[in-house]
Amino acid sequence: MNQPARDATDVPEDTSTRHRILVATAEVLGRSGQTKLSLSEVALQAGVSRPTLYRWFADKQALLEAFGIYEREMFETGIAKATAGLRGTERVDAAMRFIVEYQQSYSGVRLVDIEPEVVISRLAHIIPSMRGQLEKLLPGANGAVKAATAIRVAVSHYIVRADDDDQFLAQLRHAVGIKTS
DSSP, X not given: OOOOOOOTTSOOSSHHHHHHHHHHHHHHHHHHTTTTOOHHHHHHHHTOOHHHHXXXXXXXXXXXHHHHHHHHHHHHHHHHHHHTTOOHHHHHHHHHHHHHHHHHHOGGGGHHHHOHXXXXXXXXXXXXXXXXXXXXXXXXXXXXXXXXXXXXXXXXXXXXXXTTGGGHHHHHHHHHXXXXX
């Protein structure tokens, strides 16, 4: 039976199986895209049986909804860990470094190459969440504008491959007003 989607405060009953399925979903989405996502392929990638997958997720839509929550939680948890115990500019800079590392290391990041229309529609829901998370770290009258600008720079790097990947961190720092020497 499908377990209900959980928010960040709930503890899943079977973290290891659920987590393996969600990690496998990222891998399969990166290869096949959302439209061609096969639950059989996800089960195979996760090393679980199809019945086990269906115990956690009743159908493709339930899996995709849970995967969206998983991605958001990964980002939020990562930002929190990267900035823990830091203050001021160091804290904001740690968040910028996390965004670059997250985006460059995340296997699902190139889904935009397979299904740009799916990614663009998802961004409408993802951008406000990411912006809100970053805005908490940016005090002052221009904090919201800085957060929005940094997230737009990150989204631009995500969508369009270019010759300035080596400047990604510098661009984010500039967007949030971190002076570098």
